[in-house]
Amino acid sequence: MSTFQIDFGGGNSPQKILGIDLGTTNSLAAIMDLTGPRLMTGIIPSVVAVSEEGDVIAGEEALQMLVTHPERTVYSVKRLMGRGPADIQDELKLFPFRLTGLGDAPSDSMIHLQLGDKVMTPPEVSAHILRKLKWDAENVLGERLTQAVITVPAYFNDAQRQATKDAGRIAGLDVLRLVNEPTAAALAYGLDKRKEGVIAVYDLGGGTFDVSILRLHEGIFEVLATNGDTHLGGDDIDNLLMAVALEDIQSEWGENISSHSDAVQLLRRAVIQAKEKLSFVPAAVIDLNYNDKHYQREITLDVFNRLIQPIVERTLARCRACLADSKMSVAEINEVVMVGGSTRIPLVRAEVEKLFRSRPHTELNPDEVVALGAAVQAGILSGDVKDQLLLDVTPLSLGIETMGGLVSKLIHRNSTIPASAVDQFTTAVDGQRNVLIHVVQGERELVKDCRSLARFDLKELPPMPAGLARIEVRFLIDANGILNVTARDARTGQEQSLEVKPSYGLSDEQVEAMILESFDHAEADMNERQVREARVEADNNLAAVEKARRNEAFVALSPEERQAIEVAIQGLLAVYHSEDHHLIREKIDVLNEVTRNLAENMMNTAVRGALKGTKL
Amino acid sequence: MNYYEALGLQTKLTLDADDLKKRYYERSRQWHPDKFSRANADEQQKALDTTALLNDAYRTLRDPVARAEYVLEERKIHPAKTPPPELLEEVFELNMALEELREGDQSVRPQLENTKHKFAHMLDEIDHGIAVMSSLYDRSHDESLLHAIRSVLDRRRYVSNLMRDVNKELNVDLSN
Structure with missing residues (x-):
């Protein structure tokens, strides 16, 4: 029916915001419903592959290709987000990332991955996972989704957050907010229970570890402190088991299979199966069949626990530091919430229980709770969730480089965000025209031990004697945990031009180019989507006309008008199953045209009805 | 604002x-x-x-200390650039002990632990003093109290820096 229907249809609610858990191993999405957060997709593996035809595939199909075409497939790409080639050397020893363009690139340039004949940056790879989630969710919901909340590890630094936001943009999503994973879990956990008190969230996922301590009070979720390690998780446990198995195989078969990437992926799968079993039974077997050879090794829970004890201990050390920062004692923690697949491991549960002296909550599915929390935050942003408010913190201190390579801290870790700091800069030499500010993130005293975020160049200063210029620079960490910098001349109050050189990451132009590129390659998908959308619109229009049949305005139509409407309906139904969205749209337009008079009359009736009820 | x-x-x-x-x-x-x-x-x-x-x-x-610092900063009552004179002797002895510990003389350890406790006690007293002077100022608005608070805050910063140094040396040695 024509567009007038919105005037009395009543169902024209604003677009839903998708809540996305973009995990190291798995990803999923949810939305906020009238009844609460609801999953919109299955749990899809965070794996991306390029087929021999050059199509990019994400999710379960890509996971299958990990064994058949390991050279065209990438997993755990989250470990590479916002990082440079120089700081992933350790990862390269353990993960089969195929980097390209490393040779003569400067150490702080972007990472590029080779997948078959395609080259992609980590944000682009992540974008394919996000796009898969977006499409799956759109199919379930039957609506377009263009806005999202994406979760990130609480301990992600500025560059890692920016890379996640870029991934969203490349996937065609407007990322309204990045939410820290443990905080999202707390939102999902505390939403309907109206909890009060102090809770700790222990989040051990596939690749990252976070711990957060929050105070819940009258719907305000105030994060007191957070700590973590962005490279500590189930992946590391897999790697320990892999090392054991590879050594065994070397001695049993007299062969080092670590150079055969298909064998390595088969073994990885076998190791993960054994690990997962050990959460329920006291012993499991690592079982590998490769090239007619058979390897079996029983791992008892005892051996497993001894193997992973150092990893668990690393998480506990982070928990103690977090407790100290929160200024809370163990006795003041009312509850502990467990998040992430690795919290199914009995040793992890036992050690966390021992540390916090309270039994950890495991009643929410640790794989789903973060996505559900992201949906709650989406609901807060859309206004559907009214009484809840999240006050999160920045995990790392922000500072600038001063004389002698020292860091001067401007915003301390665990400050509630948005947070800001202002510093004044001047010139050291007569006639100096620019000042360079190097911004770093981290807790150490020396610049070289911290993470370089960006260099800001204050340009076009008016020439004057040394020390006379007074440039006020404002550092602001926004609600996403991302840094924004502005500068003004303190004497004139004028905005000072500022050039940003991010140490790691994509420029705006690069991101824009990637968006276009992803559309070029997705033409077939595009058509499919447009057909689907056209059919949804046809459904809505047909339903509206059916509903209108009961209206007095319909009865008042002339026989010719009614005849025209029936013809238009048949015309639309005839093309409904075609693959040409233009054709479907054309017939929708015809139907709209012949029902225009009807819609106008119905609206007039509705307006009259409404006026009748009003006292004038 | x-x-x-x-x-x-x-x-x-x-x-x-x-x-x-x-x-x-x-x-x-x-x-x-x-x-x-x-x-x-x-x-x-x-x-x-x-x-x-x-x-x-x-x-x-x-935070009462950060709050006082903020008020004084707004009033343009800036911190002193030199260490509080009454602490000079203390600092001299402390630095000697720290130096000896760095050179491996474990016998100074009890002395340093002692100093650490003394500093902790001083910080408590300082914080109490700030609280008392703060409420006096709020009642009287006597300018001279602000300057008194300034010098106590200077002392506080100095003591907490010393405490940090002591802690650092004591901990470094433990991990060896």
């Missing part, structure tokens, strides 16, 4: 912690960027700036 204005408060050195938290929560509910995700760019920027100010204000004002 300064930190006190942001939270609708008079400039006072003593504040009620519960009242402060209540004001902060109320204003956060009103101004947090989450409430403006569908507003226009200007309104979003205003929400961001206002919330950043609220957060900065609450973080500073809830």
Whole structure:
């Protein structure tokens, strides 16, 4: 029916915001419903592959290709987000990332991955996972989704957050907010229970570890402190088991299979199966069949626990530091919430229980709770969730480089965000025209031990004697945990031009180019989507006309008008199953045209009805 | 707008912690960027700036020491650049002991532990002193009290730096 229907249809609610858990191993999405957060997709593996035809595939199909075409497939790409080639050397020893363009690139340039004949940056790879989630969710919901909340590890630094936001943009999503994973879990956990008190969230996922301590009070979720390690998780446990198995195989078969990437992926799968079993039974077997050879090794829970004890201990050390920062004692923690697949491991549960002296909550599915929390935050942003408010913190201190390579801290870790700091800069030499500010993130005293975020160049200063210029620079960490910098001349109050050189990451132009590129390659998908959308619109229009049949305005139509409407309906139904969205749209337009008079009359009736009820 | 204005408060050195938290929560509910995700760019920027100010204000004002530092800074009563003279002898002895420990003389360890406890005690006394002087100032608005607080704060900063040095050396040695 024509567009007038919105005037009395009543169902024209604003677009839903998708809540996305973009995990190291798995990803999923949810939305906020009238009844609460609801999953919109299955749990899809965070794996991306390029087929021999050059199509990019994400999710379960890509996971299958990990064994058949390991050279065209990438997993755990989250470990590479916002990082440079120089700081992933350790990862390269353990993960089969195929980097390209490393040779003569400067150490702080972007990472590029080779997948078959395609080259992609980590944000682009992540974008394919996000796009898969977006499409799956759109199919379930039957609506377009263009806005999202994406979760990130609480301990992600500025560059890692920016890379996640870029991934969203490349996937065609407007990322309204990045939410820290443990905080999202707390939102999902505390939403309907109206909890009060102090809770700790222990989040051990596939690749990252976070711990957060929050105070819940009258719907305000105030994060007191957070700590973590962005490279500590189930992946590391897999790697320990892999090392054991590879050594065994070397001695049993007299062969080092670590150079055969298909064998390595088969073994990885076998190791993960054994690990997962050990959460329920006291012993499991690592079982590998490769090239007619058979390897079996029983791992008892005892051996497993001894193997992973150092990893668990690393998480506990982070928990103690977090407790100290929160200024809370163990006795003041009312509850502990467990998040992430690795919290199914009995040793992890036992050690966390021992540390916090309270039994950890495991009643929410640790794989789903973060996505559900992201949906709650989406609901807060859309206004559907009214009484809840999240006050999160920045995990790392922000500072600038001063004389002698020292860091001067401007915003301390665990400050509630948005947070800001202002510093004044001047010139050291007569006639100096620019000042360079190097911004770093981290807790150490020396610049070289911290993470370089960006260099800001204050340009076009008016020439004057040394020390006379007074440039006020404002550092602001926004609600996403991302840094924004502005500068003004303190004497004139004028905005000072500022050039940003991010140490790691994509420029705006690069991101824009990637968006276009992803559309070029997705033409077939595009058509499919447009057909689907056209059919949804046809459904809505047909339903509206059916509903209108009961209206007095319909009865008042002339026989010719009614005849025209029936013809238009048949015309639309005839093309409904075609693959040409233009054709479907054309017939929708015809139907709209012949029902225009009807819609106008119905609206007039509705307006009259409404006026009748009003006292004038 | 300064930190006190942001939270609708008079400039006072003593504040009620519960009242402060209540004001902060109320204003956060009103101004947090989450409430403006569908507003226009200007309104979003205003929400961001206002919330950043609220957060900065609450973080500073809830801590009596940071609060006093802030008030003095606003009054342009700046910290002294030289160490408090009454501590000079103390510092001299401390540095000697630290030097000996670095050279491997474990016998100074009890002396350093002792110093550490003394410093902790001094910090407690200083904080108590700041609290007393703060409430006196709020009643009398006597300028000279602000300068007295300034010198106590200088002393405090100096002592806590020394304490950090002692802790660092004692811990370094433990890990060897």
